[in-house]
Amino acid sequence: MKRLVFLVTLGTLSAAVAYAQPLNRSTPDANRKSAEEAEAASNPYEALELYDKVYDETKDREIAIKIAKLEYELRDYTRAERAFGRLVLRDRKNELTELKYWYAMSMKYNGKYAEAIDMFNQYINDSAADPGLVTLAKREIAGCEIGKKAKQPENLIVANLGKKANSPQTESSPSYSGGELYYTSLQSKEVIVVDGKEGDWYSKVYTAAKSGGSEYGEPTALGQQINREDWHQGNVSVSPDGRTMYFTRVQLIEGGQGIAESKIYYSTKGSDGWGAANEVVGVNGDYVAKHPCEGELFGEKVLFFVANMPGGKGGFDIYYAPKKTDGVFGIPVNLGEVINTDAEEASPFYQDGKLYFSSNGHPNIGGLDVFESQWNGSVWSAPKPLPLGVNSSVDDQFYTRLPDGMSGFLVSNRPGPNNLKSKTCCDDIYAWEIERIKVDLTASTFRRRRRGEKENPPLKGCTVQIYDVTEKDPARVDERTNAAANNFDFTLLPEKSYQVIATHDGYVPDTLEFNTVGVKRSTSVQKKLTLRLLRREPEYDTIRINEPIRLSNIYYDFNKW
Known part of the structure; x- marks a missing residue:
């Protein structure tokens, strides 16, 4: 074609x-x-x-x-x-x-x-x-x-991991586990010339720890039990329970004219760290196998991976193989034409019934775009592209999510701070995060000014209640009393309607309503409530006319009247 x-x-x-x-x-x-x-x-x-x-x-x-x-x-x-x-x-x-x-x-x-x-x-x-x-x-x-038509969500933040974790060369397959980021890299600052003098130029599995903000520190290569000498290691992925590491070992054809071998390996983590790696049984063959990721289908653990084995839909397809025991899997099954196309699929990642993967065979805004598909227990839903920010006009792959589903990593050759040749030559790792939108409300209470006062003075000792009135039946979500000051701080949610009520003994309560519908970024809101002094009703004696009044204990002098 x-x-x-x-x-x-x-x-x-x-x-x-x-x-x-x-x-x-x-x-x-x-x-x-x-x-x-x-x-x-x-x-x-x-x-x-x-x-x-x-x-x-x-x-x-x-x-x-x-x-x-x-x-x-x-x-x-x-x-x-x-x-x-x-x-x-x-x-x-x-x-x-x-x-x-x-x-x-x-x-x-x-x-x-x-x-x-x-x-x-x-x-x-x-x-x-x-x-x-x-x-x-x-x-x-x-x-x-x-x-x-694509627009990046305002609460989606995507940032390069920085020049320490990302080299001018290519980084790949970020996988976060146990407080460490695992990934593969050549860690070279220039084009590698294979001339017999290049030394150790092989891709290795590294770990790095967060150094501040979105950036990670200098990476450390894992030992020889993972990084085998004279082989390229790639496509690392750690299982959700943190016990098993999957990765590929790759040999190139002499002269660099293609891949001679690419097979999936695994290592189990013990009390003294990662053990010796062994070839995964059941998924390798006379084809390129890559991009392993543990997931779940039909209530059982499976290994998703990518291969160009005969009988596929296109060049590289996504497969799964049921897990039998550690490192042993059943017959691979093609995910079918809903997922796989006549082009290329890559880097599957599974979480909570959803498969995330990259493809250039579904309509996309770049080359490889990240898609998601929902598993309903029997079939996959039609893939949907993730939003701009995750996807770009170039290649985006190796998308992963942390357990909270609100943050993760991806790999992209979008323009970044570390360019070996052109701005889009090489892949870097990026961290993404969905900002948790919150509305910080500061409610301040005041007494209505009296004659001669220019402003409403602060009123201490109030109680402020917050009600969620989004639904038919209001629900109280918070209540606070402040005897020392007149300010009350609350954290509210987006897409809600709220009622705020301020009360104080001897004062008429004040009420206001507002909503957070349409708020796209975290913001602060200030509201004022003004209470009026409660007027006391005067006390009166009731006197009825044309009725005799008895006066008691009234005395007169004798013989005066």
Whole structure:
């Protein structure tokens, strides 16, 4: 279906690695040959550098096409858009029809959704368009339409873990357990050149602790029981109970031209730490197995993972295998076409009946977007994309959630503080958090001013009650008395209606109502209640007319009347 084959990094290993080639030629023809050799040896950075030199001297259109493809492959979408754009605009004879598709894809990765839609439509309406790419273009248009409307929730906070945890190279698969963040990384500050002098350049499993805010401190590599010498370790995931660690061990084909082996391993945690790793039984085979994550289906523990085994829906699909005992699983089962597409699925994560995963086969706003699907006991619901902030115009994967469901981590190549080459070349770990929206109410009580007073003076000793009147029957949620001052602090919830009542002996109560409907961020509210002095009714004697009145104990002098 795809005419152009680009290196797509879906988390098995995603790194800036160059395999050394001789650089003893300097003529355009010599540089072209060296560039082709570098490209064949899976050395795109060196190939790009050489092709740039050739183009500077020759202005050869075929070289310009190679440069545009390599920029796209290396996820430098700004330069790729510029390179494809020049080629398309200069194509007077309409000989480069397919490049319109990749030009549109580059614009989509740069978040230029309206422009991308226009270019996708130009490609679709071109009589020379490839039918397979036309189908993909229509799906990409659907994703661009979503992107045009996407808005990040105001209470969603996403932050880079910082330059200590994230290296200029690529980080992957964050998994939080026992107060530590586990993840895999090459921990290199430059492009790794494999020339026999590169030393220990293998990806390892690291742990890091929080250092403040959203940032984490310097990572520490786990021991050799996990990080096997001369192997790449990747895709770490710790089970919810913290007892089992799953990860992959990967060997590359000599020369870096693909993956020779990628299998899932596990380690059990004991009193003295993580034990020796063993290969998981039941899920590995003559295919790439990656992205393990423990979950639950049909009331039993299962292992979700990703593989390109024969008979799947597309390139890499998500599977599950029922757990028999530690490290032993049953026959893998494909999650089916509701989840898996003809493209790529990646990084499953399961929590509370929901599967979170990344895919570029469902309509998306970038490349790999994070989706969620609900398990109802028998089938999965149609996947829904997570909001902007979790998803971006580039690749977003390895989404995880902490037990509270209000925070977690993800991996993205969105522009960050640590850029090895381009702003979008390499993956960093990000922390996300849904801010718990609260409304801090300060209620102040006052006495209504008397004649001659300019202001209502503070009234101490009041009692303030808060009622939730959202529903038909009001419910008292808080009550406080303050004998020393006239201020009362309460924490309220969003999307509620409240009634506030202030009382004091000898005063008429004051009441007010307000609501927190539509509040999107935590905020503070101040309200004043003014109580009026209760007037005492005067006491009166009742006198009835035309009735005799008896006066007692009245005496007169004798013989005076």
